[in-house]
Amino acid sequence: MVELVRNFIAGTWCEASDGQQFASRNPADTRDTVAGAPLSGKRDVDRSVAAARAALPGWRLLPAPRRGEILFRAGALLSRDKQRLGELVTREMGKVLSEGLGDVQEAIDIAFYMAGEGRRLQGETVPSELPDKECRSVREPLGVVALVTPWNFPIAIPAWKLFASLICGNSVVLKPSSETPACAAALVGILEEAGMPAGVVNLVCGPGEAVGEYLATHPDVDACSFTGSCAAGEHLERQLAPLHRPLALEMGGKNAIIVMGDANLELAIEGALWGGFGTSGQRCTAASRLIVHEKMYDSFITMLGERAAGMRLGDGLRPGTDVGPLINAAQGEKVLSYIRIGIEEGARLVTGGRRVDAGDLANGFFVEPTIFADVTPSMRIAREEIFGPVVSVLSCSSLDEAIDIANSVPFGLSTAIYSRDVNVTARAERDILSGIVYINASTIGAEVQLPFGGWRHSGSGHPEAGGRGGAIDFFSRVKVIYRDYSGRLQKAQIDK
Numbered sequence: 151m152v153e154l155v156r157n158f159i160a161g162t163w164c165e166a167s168d169g170q171q172f173a174s175r176n177p178a179d180t181r182d183t184v185a186g187a188p189l190s191g192k193r194d195v196d197r198s199v200a201a202a203r204a205a206l207p208g209w210r211l212l213p214a215p216r217r218g219e220i221l222f223r224a225g226a227l228l229s230r231d232k233q234r235l236g237e238l239v240t241r242e243m244g245k246v247l248s249e250g251l252g253d254v255q256e257a258i259d260i261a262f263y264m265a266g267e268g269r270r271l272q273g274e275t276v277p278s279e280l281p282d283k284e285c286r287s288v289r290e291p292l293g294v295v296a297l298v299t300p301w302n303f304p305i306a307i308p309a310w311k312l313f314a315s316l317i318c319g320n321s322v323v324l325k326p327s328s329e330t331p332a333c334a335a336a337l338v339g340i341l342e343e344a345g346m347p348a349g350v351v352n353l354v355c356g357p358g359e360a361v362g363e364y365l366a367t368h369p370d371v372d373a374c375s376f377t378g379s380c381a382a383g384e385h386l387e388r389q390l391a392p393l394h395r396p397l398a399l400e401m402g403g404k405n406a407i408i409v410m411g412d413a414n415l416e417l418a419i420e421g422a423l424w425g426g427f428g429t430s431g432q433r434c435t436a437a438s439r440l441i442v443h444e445k446m447y448d449s450f451i452t453m454l455g456e457r458a459a460g461m462r463l464g465d466g467l468r469p470g471t472d473v474g475p476l477i478n479a480a481q482g483e484k485v486l487s488y489i490r491i492g493i494e495e496g497a498r499l500v501t502g503g504r505r506v507d508a509g510d511l512a513n514g515f516f517v518e519p520t521i522f523a524d525v526t527p528s529m530r531i532a533r534e535e536i537f538g539p540v541v542s543v544l545s546c547s548s549l550d551e552a553i554d555i556a557n558s559v560p561f562g563l564s565t566a567i568y569s570r571d572v573n574v575t576a577r578a579e580r581d582i583l584s585g586i587v588y589i590n591a592s593t594i595g596a597e598v599q600l601p602f603g604g605w606r607h608s609g610s611g612h613p614e615a616g617g618r619g620g621a622i623d624f625f626s627r628v629k630v631i632y633r634d635y636s637g638r639l640q641k642a643q644i645d646k
């Protein structure tokens with residue numbers, strides 16, 4: 151069945167202004183067209199920004215707990231439709247069904263979490279240094295916000311951004327990846343059914359970066375939140391710099407798992423497989439470096455290699471599939487080129503390394519779970535984000551060395567350490583340079599009630615998810631109010 155996706159502007163589902171369409175395809179079998187979507191242009195963006203602007207005053211002034219009620223309903227509707235939406239995620243994006251359902255669950259979680267934030271959008275009240283005077287702060291929305299989202303979490307990431315921006319009172323225009331328009335439209339459809347007033351949420355589809363950039367730099371947009379590649383994020387950062395517009399960026403990662411000599415080996419292997427090959431390695435939190443203590447090194451590699459070689463590639467909708475396809479041929483070729491680079495750099499290929507295109511796999515881009523051993527920190531496969539099922543194993547002889555290696559890349563999103571020694575894990579926790587640290591758990595699977603954000607080249611320092619200290623801080627701005635009820639001129643700093 152081909153889904154008919156439309157733009158959603160001012161509460162109406164509509165075609166692109168010039169009537170053109172593009173298709174999204176099932177990465178497991180590209181003969182299967184998932185959706186026809188409107189190939190949108192500047193006029194569609196202009197209309198959606200105008201709709202968001204027109205809807206802003208009413209939405210901004212609706213009490214935040216009332217806004218939260220709409221998000222509660224959206225959470226309930228997402229729960230009702232979880233199976234259907236999870237299958238759509240798998241069909242349009244390729245991740246295995248359990249993860250497709252997890253993608254939807256993450257959206258449910260953030261819906262309920264942000265709905266509750268509607269009753270917690272706190273400011274501060276502090277004493278004044280002067281009598282008969284109040285000092286307090288309140289949170290206000292930024293205005294019209296552009297949300298530009300990737301394909302790897304086609305429901306969860308738009309949901310993170312939508313629900314956080316909406317609870318704060320912003321109106322939005324969502325531009326999802328052109329790989330996954332049907333998932334985005336399904337989410338927006340849920341918000342419509344939940345009772346979102348017309349114009350508060352608008353959707354414009356593809357094509358790719360041109361529309362996203364036009365939207366983010368649009369003169370009537372107040373802020374932008376972007377998740378995607380470093381190259382696209384940094385480009386956007388340069389475009390937006392002269393506009394002095396708040397910009398939240400979530401970009402790449404080169405996340406490490408440190409495995410110390412006293413680690414629970416079986417647990418560490420499971421974490422490495424899950425973090426390295428879950429979502430076919432197409433997560434910004436994917437574990438792509440394993441820094442293993444020399445005491446464990448050989449046994450770790452042997453066991454990991456055997457387990458990875460036994461993973462089943464295939465269509466994520468088929469039960470028993472461990473690893474789905476890559477999103478498209480360009481991404482597949484990029485992954486293969488990194489495998490060639492690893493071999494040329496002198497790393498040892500333990501398992502995998504090839505595209506599999508026999509039989510049922512002929513019409514997607516499937517790459518075997520691939521492990522390189524004897525990788526050194528300066529190799530490109532140890533430094534650059536691959537975004538595929540390729541894992542590099544490096545060795546270390548101490549905790550300090552492991553942390554140095556982990557911190558030696560420009561990224562800093564998620565790092566894990568496996569050790570039974572609490573003194574070791576506490577030091578790692580303190581010294582690792584990344585926004586998220588896992589102890590005895592893999593690098594993937596962050597929960598929505600805490601901020602999610604990368605340090606250094608992984609992000610702009612404006613985390614997603616979480617409340618204060620997280621997404622609420624980005625999607626709202628603080629206004630400070632001084633109220634003097636003394637009836638006379640009081641001079642701060644002077645009247646003491």
Ligand code: UN1
Nearest residue numbers: 303433434435594595596
């Ligand atoms: C991403 O890969 O862009 O922590 C997001 C995780 C998920 C989110 C990943 N909850 O792996």
